[in-house]
Amino acid sequence: MSREKRLIVLSLLTGIGLMLLKFLAYFLTDSNAIFSDAAESIVNVVASSFALYSIYLSARPKDQNHPYGHGKVEFFSIFVEGGLIFIAGSIILIKAIYAILYPSEISNIEEGLWLILSTAIINFGVGEYLKRRGSQLRSLTIEADGKHLQIDAISSIGLIAGLYLMKVTKMSWIDTALSAGLGIYILWSGYKMLRKSISGLMDESDEAVLQEVVDVLGKTRKHDWIDVHNMRIQRYGRELHVDCHLTLPKYYTLTKVHDVISDFEDNLNNQLDMSTELFIHADPCMPECCHYCTMKDCPIRAEEFSKHIEWTSENLPKNMKHFREN
Numbered sequence: 001m002s003r004e005k006r007l008i009v010l011s012l013l014t015g016i017g018l019m020l021l022k023f024l025a026y027f028l029t030d031s032n033a034i035f036s037d038a039a040e041s042i043v044n045v046v047a048s049s050f051a052l053y054s055i056y057l058s059a060r061p062k063d064q065n066h067p068y069g070h071g072k073v074e075f076f077s078i079f080v081e082g083g084l085i086f087i088a089g090s091i092i093l094i095k096a097i098y099a100i101l102y103p104s105e106i107s108n109i110e111e112g113l114w115l116i117l118s119t120a121i122i123n124f125g126v127g128e129y130l131k132r133r134g135s136q137l138r139s140l141t142i143e144a145d146g147k148h149l150q151i152d153a154i155s156s157i158g159l160i161a162g163l164y165l166m167k168v169t170k171m172s173w174i175d176t177a178l179s180a181g182l183g184i185y186i187l188w189s190g191y192k193m194l195r196k197s198i199s200g201l202m203d204e205s206d207e208a209v210l211q212e213v214v215d216v217l218g219k220t221r222k223h224d225w226i227d228v229h230n231m232r233i234q235r236y237g238r239e240l241h242v243d244c245h246l247t248l249p250k251y252y253t254l255t256k257v258h259d260v261i262s263d264f265e266d267n268l269n270n271q272l273d274m275s276t277e278l279f280i281h282a283d284p285c286m287p288e289c290c291h292y293c294t295m296k297d298c299p300i301r302a303e304e305f306s307k308h309i310e311w312t313s314e315n316l317p318k319n320m321k322h323f324r325e326n
Helices: 003-029 032-058 073-101 109-137 140-169 173-201 207-220 254-271 287-292
Strands: 227-236 239-248 275-284
Touching: 003 032, 003 109, 003 140, 032 073, 032 109, 032 140, 032 173, 073 140, 073 173, 109 140, 140 173, 207 227, 207 239, 207 254, 239 254, 254 275
Parallel strands: 239 275
Antiparallel strands: 227 239
């Protein structure tokens, strides 16, 4: 079993155990707020189950029907998880409104609080571990699952504080107010996850990944890499697909151009901890490039070097050579 699968199985088993504990706390107390927390745990279990499938699918090799691989399923996994969270938040709000109209007696608050506290501690610890490992493994699915568990833990801590206040003050309406507040918080968390998944499915630019690629190119920049522009990056799970235009000396032979492009690709793959596939369009240099070209002993130089152009996340994606910059 792969590392990713083991982590998701850990999340799934944790979710099942904590869900049972939360429903036990609900049956002991008949608290609407605790029911809200338990209802979200159902989402954790379903989401982790789908995440396990998405990890399996994203690990499959490229095939004729999926030439870019299956990594995009991770964004779909986040979409499903965010959608389920959103639905859970809606159900919790409906239950809170029902409790306002038809209030019920709450009992065994202290026992329920201890059970919820234990689930919060476990959820936060496992969530932090999944987030850290997901970031190391470049797995959006595992990272999202860890964030989800921590959202659950934070909402449980708020629930504990509110129920304790209700126990001290004897104000039973606090339970319903907590339930409604948790519902709104869960809805907002679900919306943010949906937003992230949609941006990934629509190939929205990932500024953090773009900056990482730019930093690598800046550190490994060679004299004959005269200009890089029109850079576009797509993320498919743990793989990056990079398109760009690379300006090279126009007197290079086809064999030399091939060697330089291979070196360009190797630099990215050796420096990044993600597998990178590049599609590079080679441009011949123009006289206008001379003033920022650092090639030594160039036989066709039209003017002296006068300006170093820094490669940044702002200028590399532009579809224009840098000599057009002001």
